Each structure stands twice: as C-alpha cells, then as structure tokens.
Amino acid sequence: MPAEHPRSAPAARPLSRSDFKTLSLSALGGALEFYDFIIFVFFAAVVGKLFFPAEMPDWLRQLQTFGIFAAGYLARPLGGIVMAHFGDLLGRKRMFSLSIFMMAVPTLCMGLLPTYAQIGVWAPLALLALRVVQGAAIGGEVPGAWVFVAEHVPERRIGFACSTLTAGLTAGILLGSLTASAINRAFSAEELAAWAWRVPFLLGGVFGLVSVYLRRWLHETPVFAELQLRQSLAEELPLKAVMRAHRPAVLLSMLLTWVLSAGIVVVILMTPTLLQTQHGFAPAEALEANGLAIVGLSLGCILAGLAADRFGAGPTFVVGGLALLASSAAFYAGIGEHRDLLLPLYGLAGLCVGTIGAIPMVMVKAFPAAVRFSGLSFSYNLAYAICGGLTPILVSLLLKWSPLGPAYYVGALCLLFVVTGAGLWRRDAAALAPAG
Numbered sequence: 001m002p003a004e005h006p007r008s009a010p011a012a013r014p015l016s017r018s019d020f021k022t023l024s025l026s027a028l029g030g031a032l033e034f035y036d037f038i039i040f041v042f043f044a045a046v047v048g049k050l051f052f053p054a055e056m057p058d059w060l061r062q063l064q065t066f067g068i069f070a071a072g073y074l075a076r077p078l079g080g081i082v083m084a085h086f087g088d089l090l091g092r093k094r095m096f097s098l099s100i101f102m103m104a105v106p107t108l109c110m111g112l113l114p115t116y117a118q119i120g121v122w123a124p125l126a127l128l129a130l131r132v133v134q135g136a137a138i139g140g141e142v143p144g145a146w147v148f149v150a151e152h153v154p155e156r157r158i159g160f161a162c163s164t165l166t167a168g169l170t171a172g173i174l175l176g177s178l179t180a181s182a183i184n185r186a187f188s189a190e191e192l193a194a195w196a197w198r199v200p201f202l203l204g205g206v207f208g209l210v211s212v213y214l215r216r217w218l219h220e221t222p223v224f225a226e227l228q229l230r231q232s233l234a235e236e237l238p239l240k241a242v243m244r245a246h247r248p249a250v251l252l253s254m255l256l257t258w259v260l261s262a263g264i265v266v267v268i269l270m271t272p273t274l275l276q277t278q279h280g281f282a283p284a285e286a287l288e289a290n291g292l293a294i295v296g297l298s299l300g301c302i303l304a305g306l307a308a309d310r311f312g313a314g315p316t317f318v319v320g321g322l323a324l325l326a327s328s329a330a331f332y333a334g335i336g337e338h339r340d341l342l343l344p345l346y347g348l349a350g351l352c353v354g355t356i357g358a359i360p361m362v363m364v365k366a367f368p369a370a371v372r373f374s375g376l377s378f379s380y381n382l383a384y385a386i387c388g389g390l391t392p393i394l395v396s397l398l399l400k401w402s403p404l405g406p407a408y409y410v411g412a413l414c415l416l417f418v419v420t421g422a423g424l425w426r427r428d429a430a431a432l433a434p435a436g
Contacts, residue, residue, distance in 0.1 A: 013154050014154070015153060015154070015157055015160075018152075019152060019153050019157075019161075021217075022148075022149060022152045022153075022218060022219075023149055023152075023153075023161055023164050023165070025214050025215060025217065025218060026096075026145055026148060026149050026165055026168070026218070027164055027165050027167065027168030027171075028168065028211065028214070029100050029145075029168075029211040029214065029215055030141065030142075030145050030165055030168040030169045030172065031168040031169065031171045031172040031175060032100075032172065032175075032204070032207045032208055032210075032211050033099070033100050033103045033104075033137070033138065033141050033172065033208065033211070034138070034168075034169045034170075034171075034172025034173060034176075035172040035173075035175045035176045035179070035204055035207075036103045036104065036107040036134065036204040036205070036208055037072065037103065037134055037135075037137075037138045037172075038172070038173055038176045039107070039176045039179065039180070039200050039201065039204055040068075040069055040072075040110075040131070041069055042176055042177065042179075042180035042200070043180065043197050043200065044062075044065050044066060044069060045062075045065075046192055046193055046197045047065060047127075047197065048061045048062055048064070048065035049061070049193065050115040050116065050117075050123075050193065050197070051065070051113075051115060051116050051123045051124045051127055052064060052065070052116055052124060053116060064124070068124065068127055068128050068131050069131065070389075071128055071131050071132055071135060072131045072132065072134050072135035072138070073135060073384075073385055073388060073389065074135065074385065075131075075132045075133075075134075075135030075136045075139065076135050076136070076138060076139035076381045076384065076385055077139060077378075077381040077382050077385050078136065078139070079135060079136025079137060079138075079139035079140055079381075080136075080139030080140050080142075080143060080377040080378070080380070080381035081139075081239060081374070081377060081378055081381070082136070082140075083095045083098065083099060083136070083139065083140030083144065083377070084140065084143065084144070084238070084239075084373040084374040084376070084377035084378065085237070085238055085239060085374055087140070087144055087147070087373040087374075087377075088238040088370065088371055088372070088373045088374050089238070091220050091224055092144065092147055092148045092151065092220060092221045092224050092373065093148070093215075093218060093219065093220045093221070095140055095144050095373075096141075096144050096145065096148050096215065096218070097212060097215045097216070097218075098140070099137045099138075099140040099141040099144055100137070100141065100208055100211050100212050100215060101137075101208075101209075101212050102133055102134075102136060102137035102140075103134055103137040103138065103141065103208055104204070104205050104207075104208025104209045104211070104212060105133075105205065105208075105209075106130035106131070106133045106134050106137075107130075107134070107201050107204040107205040107208060108201070108202060108204075108205025108206065108208070108209070109130055109205070110127065110130055110201040110205075111198040111199070111200075111201030111202035111204075111205060112198070112202075113126055113127060113130075139377070139381045140377065142169065142380065143373065143376040143377040143380050143381070144373060144377070145165050145169075146162050146165060146166075146360040146363070146364055146376065147221075147364060147372055147373050147376060148218075148221060149161040149162060149164070149165050150162055150360075150361070150364040151221035151222065151223035151224065151369070151372075152221055152222065156309055157309055158309070158361050158364060158365065159304075159305040159306065159307075159308035159309035159313070159358060159361040160302070160305045160306055160309055161305070162305060162357070162360035162361045162364060163301045163302050163303075163304055163305020163306070163308075163357035163358065163360070163361075164301075164302055164305065165360070166301045166305075166356070166357045166360060167297075167298040167299075167301040167302050167354075167357065170264075170268075170294055170297050170298045170301065171294075171298050173268065173269075173294055174291060174294040174295065174298070176200075177287065177290065177291060177294070178291070179200050179203070180200065181287065183196060183197075183199060183200060223369050224369070227369055227370060238370070238371040238373070238374035238375075239371075239374045239378055241370075241371045241374075242367070242371050242374050242375040242378060246366075246367055246368075246371070246375055249366035249367050249375060249379075250375065250378065250379045252362070252363075252366055252420070253362075253363040253366055253375070253376060253379030253380060253383070254379050254380075254382065254383035255383075255416065255420060256359045256362060256363060256417075256420065257359075257363075257379065257380050257383035257384055257387065258383055258387045258413065258416070259356065259359065259413050259414075259416060259417045259420075260356045260359050260384075261383070261384050261387045261388045261391060262387070262391060262409065262410055262413040263324070263353040263355075263356050263410070263413075264353070264356070265388055265391045265392065266391060266395055266406050266409060266410055267293070267328060267349055267350065267353050267406075267410065268290070268293060268294060268297060268350065268353065270392060270395060270406070271286075271290065271293075271346070271406070272286040272287060272289075272290045273286075274399075274406065275289070275335070275342075278399070278403060279335060279336055279339070281339075281342070285342065288343075289342050289343050289346040289347075290346070292343055292346060292347040292350065293346045293347055293349060293350030293353075294350060295347075295350070296347045296348070296349075296350030296351035296353075296354065297350045297351070297353050297354050298354070299351060299354060300350070300351040300352060300353060300354015300355060300357060301354045301356065301357025302354075302357060303354060303357070304316055304320055304354055304355045304356070304357035304358040305357045305358055305361065307319075307320075307358065308358035308361050309361075312424075312425065312428055313358055313361060313362045313421070313424050313428075314421045314422065314423070314424035314425025314426070314427075314428055314429075315421070315425055316355070316358045316421070317355070317358065317417055317418065317420060317421025317422075317424065317425075318418050318421040318422055318425065320352065320355025320358065320417075320421075321355065321414045321415070321417035321418035321421060322414070322418060323352045323355065324349075324352040324353060324355055324410070324414050324417075325410075325411050325414035325415070325418075326352075327345075327348045327349045327351075327352040328349050328352070328406075328407055328410045328411065328414070329407050329411060330345060330348075330349075331345040331346060331348070331349040331407075332404055332406055332407035332410075333404060333407060336403070355417075362424065363376050363379065363380065364376060391409070394409060395409050
C-alpha cells in the first residue's frame with residue numbers, strides 16, 4: 001500500500017481557479033516541450049542530407065540520423081534520475097522550470113546550427129550533443145510534471161490532473177505532425193533544404209522560452225512545502241531509499257510504463273509507417289488517420305483520468321484494457337479488407353489507447369512524497385528506455401511471423417494491464433472493507 005502523503009488542503013475540496021491555472025500552464029508547457037523533442041524525427045530526411053557527407057550512402061546516413069534521434073531516448077534515464085534527485089531535495093518547481101529551459105535552448109540552437117558543408121564533422125557532433133541535452137530534459141519533464149500537478153490538486157482529482165498533463169504531452173506529438181505537414185506544403189524541396197527546415201526548430205525554441213517565462217507564475221507544490229516545513233525531506237540519497245524500501249512500487253511502475261510505451265510506440269508512432277508498407281495507404285491518408293487517432297488519444301486520456309478518480313484505477317484499467325484489446329484487434333485485423341474504415345477504426349483505437357491516462361495516478365501514489373520524484377522518474381525512464389527501444393524490434397519480428405504482429409503485441413500488454421488492474425481493484429476493495 002502507498003504511504004500516507006502530506007497534503008496542504010483537505011482532499012475533498014473542489015478544484016480552484018489556481019488549480020486550473022496550474023494544470024493549463026503545465027499542460028501547455030508539456031505540449032510544447034514534447035513538440036521540441038519529437039520535431040526532429042519529422043525532418044530526419046532533410047537533416048540527414050545536410051549534416052552528413054553528400055557521398056555517404058543513403059542507408060548509412062539514415063542510420064546515423066536516427067541514431068542521433070535515439071540518443072535522446074538513451075539520455076532520458078540519466079537526466080531523469082539527476083533532475084529527480086534535486087527535485088526531491090530542492091523543490092519540484094525548480095526542476096520543472098529547468099527541464100523546459102533545457103529543451104527550449106537546444107531546440108533553438110538546432111535551428112541555428114551550421115551544416116556539414118560549413119563546418120564539417122563538427123555539425124553532426126553538435127547535433128548529437130544538443131539531442132542528448134534534449135533527452136535529459138524530457139527525462140525530467142514527464143515524471144516531474146506528473147508529480148507537480150498531482151501535488152497541487154486535491155487527492156480525489158489526481159487522476160484528472162495527471163491525465164490532463166498526459167493529454168498535453170500527446171497534443172505535442174500532434175502539433176509536431178501538423179507543423180511538419182504545413183511546412184512541407186508551404187515550401188518546395190529546394191527551399192526546405194536551403195533554409196525552411198530551420199523554421200520548426202526556431203519556432204519550438206521560441207515557444208519553449210515563452211513557456212519558461214509562463215512557468216515563473218507557478219508555485220512550489222503544497223506537498224513539498226509541507227515536507228520542508230516539517231523537515232521531512234529524504235535523509236539519504238532519494239534513489240537509494242527507493243531501491244531499499246520501495247521495490248514493489250518500482251516494479252509496478254515499470255510494468256505500467258511498459259503498457260504505456262506499447263500503446264504510444266506501436267499504435268501511435270509505428271502504425272502510420274505500417275499502414276503504408278503493409279497495406280499500401282498513401283502517406284497523406286496514413287498521417288490524416290494518425291492525426292485523428294492522436295486527437296482520440298488526448299480525449300481518451302482525460303476520460304480515463306476522470307474514470308480513475310470516480311471508480312478507481314483498478315476498474316478503469318480492467319475496462320480500458322479490454323476496450324483497447326478489442327479495438328486494436330479490430331483495427332489491425334480489419335484494415336486490410338475494409339480500407340474505407342481506416343478513420344473510424346484508427347480513431348477508436350487511439351481513443352482506447354487513452355486508457356494510459358490513468359496510469360500516472362497510480363505511479364504517483366505508489367511512492368511517498370519524500371522520494372516520489374526519484375521513484376517515479378527512475379521507474380518510468382528506465383522502463384521506457386528499455387521497452388521503448390525493444391518494442392519496434394519485437395513488433396518487426398512478429399510481423400515476419402504474422403501480419404497481425406502489432407495486434408498480438410498490443411493484445412499481450414492489454415492482458416497484463418487487465419491483470420494488474422484486477423490486482424489493484426482487489427487491493428483497494430480489501431483496504432475499504434471493515435476490519436474484523
């Protein structure tokens with residue numbers, strides 16, 4: 001059972017205007033920060049041509065470009081652990097503001113970088129260094145944002161707060177996709193290679209700096225302020241305390257992160273490419289359907305958070321997991337024969353992926369306040385680095401065995417989600433039962 005957490009206000013109070021301001025600014029900043037993190041992948045082709053030698057084979061250039069993109073994911077655990085350490089000792093707000101600053105500045109610098117033709121090998125090395133800083137920033141932003149909003153709102157609204165923040169993060173993916181589509185339509189290939197590729201990075205950097213300014217108006221969380229007042233901050237390294245006393249919470253959070261990463265990586269990020277390569281859809285069709293799925297995902301996140309607050313995480317996981325199992329199976333199995341149903345089937349699958357919006361609430365509550373940031377950040381970032389890296393490989397191997405490989409992978413994780421939800425449901429029911 002999670003430990004008791006100090007609160008600065010009664011758990012039954014309604015959301016205040018200050019709470020909504022905190023949620024809005026946090027979600028906006030999260031969306032812009034996630035835009036900065038993923039915009040690179042939408043322009044990987046042109047970036048690869050500009051930042052590597054012209055005589056380099058296309059396959060090697062693509063490999064090295066995506067290697068630089070992947071470096072951001074590899075930097076997530078270390079960045080998240082370091083930022084969480086100081087977040088547990090110095091305050092949530094400081095790290096919350098630092099993470100978006102560490103994302104905005106490298107993004108702005110990417111838009112100003114000289115190319116390989118101008119400075120040679122220093123161009124890809126500088127790009128790699130900036131990408132690593134971005135990875136460290138996102139490693140601190142996501143768990144830090146969940147902790148920040150959860151510690152501001154009443155106990156019974158933590159699900160809504162965390163799911164709203166998660167919806168903001170997913171909206172950042174949509175913003176990146178829409179920006180890339182608009183720029184590719186507005187400029188020719190020659191203009192794109194000459195200068196227009198810089199526009200989305202410069203925009204992201206400027207918007208990120210605006211978010212840094214807006215976050216100045218946020219306040220330290222009441223929970224952390226109370227810990228300081230009571231002098232109840234961690235007396236040892238927060239991560240050491242997590243590994244010594246909270247291993248079940250770490251395991252639970254890593255399993256739930258696996259489910260979360262499967263929904264995002266397979267259904268949202270990989271499927272547009274699979275629609276083109278496996279089913280022959282045009283890129284424009286696949287991206288349009290993907291945009292609808294992301295809208296459904298954002299809406300589903302908020303609905304899942306509301307359901308978790310109202311009915312509990314256990315029932316929400318069970319119902320949502322079964323819904324995702326059914327909708328993803330219908331989508332991957334039916335899209336080959338019923339191409340006209342691409343939009344409704346993909347949109348429904350995206351909506352059901354939104355069940356992951358209830359996951360952060362469980363992870364936040366799994367750790368006591370003194371080590372919450374470190375526990376959540378360590379579990380989430382380590383699991384995402386492993387599972388997020390292995391998922392595309394496993395799905396590709398399953399595709400060689402069956403065209404329904406993605407459905408089997410997502411289905412297996414849905415079953416894990418349902419079993420976990422049933423366990424939480426039973427635990428919570430036992431906790432509420434009268435003693436004796």
